Amino acid sequence: MQSLTNRSKLVSNKKMTLSERLYIPAILAGLRITIYHFFKKKATIQYPEQQKIHSKIYRGKHVLKKDEQGRENCTACGLCAVACPAEAITIVAAERKKGEESLYREEKYAAEYNINMLRCIFCGLCEESCPKDAIYLTEIVAESNYDRNQFIFTKDMMVEDTETKGRIDVSDRRNGIRQGAV
Amino acid sequence: MPKVTIDDISIEVPAGTTILQAARMIGENVPPAMCYYSKLEGSGGKCRTCLVKVTKGSEKDPRPMPKLVASCRTTVMDGMEVRNTTSPEVTDARKGVTEFLLINHPLDCPVCDQAGECKLQDLSYEHGLAKSRYEFKRREFERKDIGDKIQLHMNRCILCYRCTQVAEQLTPERVHGVLNRGEVSEISTFIEQAVDNEFSGNMIDVCPVGALTDKTFRFKSRVWFTKPVNAHRNCPTCSGKVTLWYQGEEVLRVTGRKNRWNEVEDFICNECRFDKKETKDWQIEGPVSVDSHSVISQNHPKIELPVIQKLIESDKDSTQK
Numbered sequence: 001m002q003s004l005t006n007r008s009k010l011v012s013n014k015k016m017t018l019s020e021r022l023y024i025p026a027i028l029a030g031l032r033i034t035i036y037h038f039f040k041k042k043a044t045i046q047y048p049e050q051q052k053i054h055s056k057i058y059r060g061k062h063v064l065k066k067d068e069q070g071r072e073n074c075t076a077c078g079l080c081a082v083a084c085p086a087e088a089i090t091i092v093a094a095e096r097k098k099g100e101e102s103l104y105r106e107e108k109y110a111a112e113y114n115i116n117m118l119r120c121i122f123c124g125l126c127e128e129s130c131p132k133d134a135i136y137l138t139e140i141v142a143e144s145n146y147d148r149n150q151f152i153f154t155k156d157m158m159v160e161d162t163e164t165k166g167r168i169d170v171s172d173r174r175n176g177i178r179q180g181a182v
Numbered sequence: 183m184p185k186v187t188i189d190d191i192s193i194e195v196p197a198g199t200t201i202l203q204a205a206r207m208i209g210e211n212v213p214p215a216m217c218y219y220s221k222l223e224g225s226g227g228k229c230r231t232c233l234v235k236v237t238k239g240s241e242k243d244p245r246p247m248p249k250l251v252a253s254c255r256t257t258v259m260d261g262m263e264v265r266n267t268t269s270p271e272v273t274d275a276r277k278g279v280t281e282f283l284l285i286n287h288p289l290d291c292p293v294c295d296q297a298g299e300c301k302l303q304d305l306s307y308e309h310g311l312a313k314s315r316y317e318f319k320r321r322e323f324e325r326k327d328i329g330d331k332i333q334l335h336m337n338r339c340i341l342c343y344r345c346t347q348v349a350e351q352l353t354p355e356r357v358h359g360v361l362n363r364g365e366v367s368e369i370s371t372f373i374e375q376a377v378d379n380e381f382s383g384n385m386i387d388v389c390p391v392g393a394l395t396d397k398t399f400r401f402k403s404r405v406w407f408t409k410p411v412n413a414h415r416n417c418p419t420c421s422g423k424v425t426l427w428y429q430g431e432e433v434l435r436v437t438g439r440k441n442r443w444n445e446v447e448d449f450i451c452n453e454c455r456f457d458k459k460e461t462k463d464w465q466i467e468g469p470v471s472v473d474s475h476s477v478i479s480q481n482h483p484k485i486e487l488p489v490i491q492k493l494i495e496s497d498k499d500s501t502q503k
Contacts, residue, residue: 078404082480093401108293112214131292176375 021085025042054139056172058146061142062115063168064159067105070158073134075112080126080135085149088119106133113155117142128177184260188234189268191396200230201264206443211267214276214305216283216390218254218340219445223262225347226254228468230279231305235272238263250275273309280309287391288319288337296415298405298477301444302340322364327370328358329378331397332386338369339393345369345385352449353379359411369393380419383455386440398456399427399435406477409464420451423471426461433459439470458494 017063019025045052051081065073076093096104105107120142127136145151160168183193186204189211195204203213203220213234224230232254236247241261250272253264268270280464284306291297323336346359347368357378359373360411385394415422425434436455438446458464484489 076401077297078407079292082406082477088318093403095401106290106293128487 012030029093057176059124060137061138061140062078062126062153062158063136063140063170064110064113064155065136065168065170066088066162069102069164071101071103071105072109073105073132074110074113075104075106075108075132076113076133077131079131080180083125083129084120085123085125086119086121088121090114090116099146110155115153115158117153118148124177127173133174136168136173138168138170138173140168142168183382183398184257184258186262186264188264189266195258198227199258201234201236201251201256201258201262204258205253205264212443213266215254215406216305216340217344218303219344219347219388220343220443221445221449222347223351225342225344227252229283229342231276231283232277233272234282235265235269237370240399276309277311279287280306281311281315283317283340284310284314288320288338288339290338293317294335294338294392294400295395295401295405295500296338296389298439300392301390304366306454307353319461323368326370327361328385328399329382330392331383331452333395333400334369335393335395336370337393338391339369340391341369342390344390345387345394348384348388348449349382351381352381355379355419362375380451380453381449383452384438384446384449386455387440387449390444396455398459402434403429406480408478410470410472410478410485411441412467412470415458415464417451417454417455420454421448422450422454423448424450424454424464426464426466431461433461442473 067073076091078091078093081087081089081091087159090112091110092112093108096107096109122137142153161167184197184199185192185194187193187340188201188208190206191208191210193208193291195207197381198405199207202213202218213232215226215231215232216230218305221320230252232252233250234253235250236256239247239262240259242259244261246491253266266328283302287302291300291303294300296301309448326334326336328334341360343360344473349358360367361370362368386396389395394472408429411426411428413424413426414423423439424436425439427437436450436459438448438450
C-alpha cells in the first residue's frame with residue numbers, strides 16, 4: 001500500500017554491530033546530553049526566596065480601595081457580583097450610620113464582601129464593571145492553603161490597610177482599564 | 183374606527199385613543215413614557231419623553247403638525263401618520279429631554295434601590311449622553327420619611343406627578359402634593375404629615391425613578407439578585423395579586439404585578455406590601471417571565487423556551503379535544 005506521507009520508515013531487522021552491542025557509545029551520548037543540561041540556564045527559580053517580576057498589568061489578589069481620606073470606596077452596588085462569570089463574589093450591604101462618615105464614602109457600604117478564591121478565575125471583569133473605583137486586581141499572589149474554608153477571602157483580607165501597610169498602587173491597571181488595554 | 187400609521191405600521195383603533203396607546207397596541211416602536219400612566223387619570227404631558235412627529239395630520243387635513251407632539255396626550259385622527267424611531271428629529275429631541283431630566287438627577291445608581299428597574303436609567307442608556315454638560319450645582323434635598331414605610335429621595339425626583347395622582351385618585355384624602363414652583367418645586371407631605379392610608383404604598387410602584395422607595399427593602403439586595411414570583415392571597419382590601427421578590431427562601435419585597443409598560447395591573451394595599459413577607463402568607467403561582475433585555479434576567483434566565491412552551495400548550499389542546 002502506498003503511504004499517505006513519505007515519513008514512514010520500514011522496520012529493519014538487521015544485526016547490530018559490535019560497538020552497538022556494547023551500548024557504551026550510546027550511554028556516553030546520553031550522559032553528554034545530561035551533563036550539557038547541568039550548565040544550561042535554569043528554567044525554574046527558587047520560590048519564595050526568589051520571585052519573578054510580574055508584568056505591570058498582572059492580575060493577582062483583589063484589593064478594595066479607599067479614597068484619599070481613607071474612606072472605603074465600595075458602595076455594595078453588586079455590579080462586580082453580577083459581572084463575575086465564576087459567581088465568586090457575594091456582598092451584603094448595610095446603611096452608613098451617623099458618625100461613620102469617615103469610614104465609608106457613600107450612604108451605603110458593603111458590610112460583607114466575600115470572594116471565593118477557588119471560584120475566581122482572575123479575569124478582571126469585577127474591576128472593569130466597578131463604577132466606584134473600588135476593586136482592583138493587584139500584583140500580590142493570592143495565598144494557597146490546605147483548608148478550603150480559608151479560600152473565601154473576606155473584606156478584612158482585601159481592604160487596603162492604609163494605616164500600617166500604606167497604599168497599594170494600582171495606577172497601571174487603572175490606566176490600562178481606561179484605555180481598554182487590559 | 184380611525185386608522186393610524188406609526189413608523190409605517192398601520193392599526194385601527196377606537197376613537198379617542200392616544201398615539202401612545204395606539205403604539206402600545208402595535209407593540210413595536212413604542213415611545214418611552216416617564217409620566218404617563220394609563221391607570222391614572224390626567225397623567226401624562228409633563229416629561230416630554232414621548233414626543234413624536236406627526237407627518238400627516240389626518241385624511242381630511244393632511245398637513246403635518248408644526249411641532250413635535252406629546253404622544254400620550256394627542257388623540258389619533260383617521261389617516262394620521264406618525265414617525266417615532268424612524269425620525270431623526272424625534273430621537274434628537276428625546277436626547278435633549280433626557281439631558282434635561284438628568285440635570286438635577288444625582289448619579290447615585292450604585293446606591294439607589296431602583297437601579298435595574300428604573301425607567302430613567304433605561305431612557306438615559308438609550309438616549310442619554312455619557313457626560314453632563316450642566317455646570318451648576320444640582321438641587322439637593324434631605325432624605326425624608328413619608329410614613330414609616332416609604333422613603334422620599336427628593337434629589338432623584340423628576341416631578342412626574344404620578345404619586346400625587348395615586349394619592350388623589352386612589353385614596354379619599356390626599357395628604358401629599360407638589361409644593362413650590364419651577365426649579366424649587368418638590369414632593370412633600372403637608373407639614374411633614376405622614377401618609378397614612380391603606381393604598382399609599384402604590385406611590386412606590388408608580389414612581390418611575392428611585393425617588394419613592396420601600397423602606398423595608400432599603401439596601402437589602404439589588405434588584406437583579408432577587409427572583410420575581412407571582413403570588414396571590416385572599417385580601418379583604420385589595421385584589422391580593424402581587425409579585426414577590428425572593429432571595430433564596432426569603433421574601434425581600436412585595437410589589438404590584440407590572441406589565442410590559444411597567445404599569446401595575448392592580449393596585450395593592452399596604453398590608454400585602456409591607457406586612458406579608460413570608461411564603462406561608464401567599465399562594466405561589468409561578469415565576470414572572472423577565473424580559474431578556476432586563477438586568478433582572480441576569481441571574482435567572484428563562485427556563486421555558488417559547489418553542490417548547492408552545493408545543494406543551496398545543497399538546498394540551500389536542501388531549502382536551
